[in-house]
Amino acid sequence: MFLLIILHLFYGVSYSSIKRGVKILSANIVEIRGLSFSRGSKVIFDNASLDIPRGKVTAIMGPSGCGKTTLLRLIGAQISPDTGSISVQGKDITKLSNKELFRMRRDMGMLFQSGALFTDLSVYENVAFPLREHTDLPESMIRDLVLMKLQAVGLRGAHTLMPSQLSGGMSRRVALARAIALDPAFIMYDEPFTGQDPISMGVIVQLVRLLNDALKISSILVSHDIHETISIADNVFLIANGKVVGAGSPEELMDSADPWVRQFMQGLPDGPVPFHYPSQSYSDDLWGNVEC
């Protein structure tokens, strides 16, 4: 408050600008309130709220199909919620115009599950793509930046290769270099560990943590690989049935007494989430009383 008064009195900064600045630099990089989202009759989120803290690695975990990737798409405003607000860096992205949204996305990085590299461009051109699109930097500077980003993910030597010549792990590392090309405020990772061999997985696990700390950014990590995720996450949100069913540090969730949280974190085959998909009685099915 004292700082605000000084800024206002001595530097003539208006209260609204100060409030906006404070909002942008608030402790949370993403704030979600009362989020509801449905696909047809299927409810994905039902009045869910959560805060993603700034400067931390936050993991969003939950069973397959619970809406983890949908949550990332909602934060990136690729889809719109039915109700509720999603505030990114202090701005409600559901109320932004198309132009403002595209500008805001330059501050977000996203690593897609498949890497989503442009197949007609080389590794170098893929990483240079956002720089060419959004800056007027000279070619020599673009070259230096691209090589620095590739060096950060250990693939400087692969800059001449085409995406078809890369392994799955290498593709994701190139996509990660591309995601950090514009030095975003936060990066969203969509299932970065899925389908990786142990070495590639170890490299990506290490990179997520290293980049978060070295670049002073925030990371939102969607995954259901428990061990890899909790080894690098500062906070974990567990999502199920459209709600946040557990939140806290990895240690708190591992020690949770909640049966659902325990089943998920320990990978138990039966519990609150039943082994069997809901169905008619077994005997009715076998006797042919139920139409297949």
Add this chain to the structure above:
Amino acid sequence: MLIASLQNIGGGTLSSLASIGRASLVLFRAIFARPDIISGFRRLVAQIYSVGVLSIVIIAISGFFIGMVLGLQGYTILSRFGADQALGQLIALSMVRELGPVVGALLFAGRAGSALTAEIGLMKTTEQLSSMEMMGVDPVHRVIAPRFWAGQISLPLLTLIFNAVAIVGGYLVGVDWLGVDSGAFWSNMQSAVNFKEDILNGVIKSVVFGTVVTWIAVYQGLNSVPTSEGIGRATTKTVVYSSLCVLGLDFFLTAVMFREL
């Protein structure tokens, strides 16, 4: 039962209207996308190569055979009435007014339209379009607009090539093989074909067909279900819808352009 049928009809109508609305938005945004002079021109040239130049072979070969068939059939009928000298006129008018724009557009839909849909559909399936969006780059501006304009520019040029090659094919059959007088072939053609009424109208037709075919192709790609089956369906839809639209629009345009002639 009745209510269920009404619901189905209502649902289908709403979904069709929504689809037309989305397609119109894509068209509007592609047409009015802010042009990026240097890189936009480079992308446009690359797409004209992919959509237009790579279609020249199929267009030229098809045009050649259609011209030869037209020469053969035309000669057979015209010679019965002693009017085989009018073969050049018959081939030129048929090609320039109708067959050129229509068959050219159908071939273009099969070759370039399906390729555009498959390419954009695959970009959607592999999340390339989503990643572009997340980098703050509008895919309609970056991917759709250059392809749309490339189709627009390419089809009229391909149609002119198609017509020219077909006339050469007809000449070879009519003059070199069946013995029609070469001078009569060309002079009848020159006197019968009017630049404004025939050639220009044919070009206008091909511009309209180019718009429709490319619009359908890019929209089907964008709207495809991101699976291999979804891309297959979208590609089929592109060819079917484009062909039907071209044939339907051809009747309408012919009625407007050539009714007075």
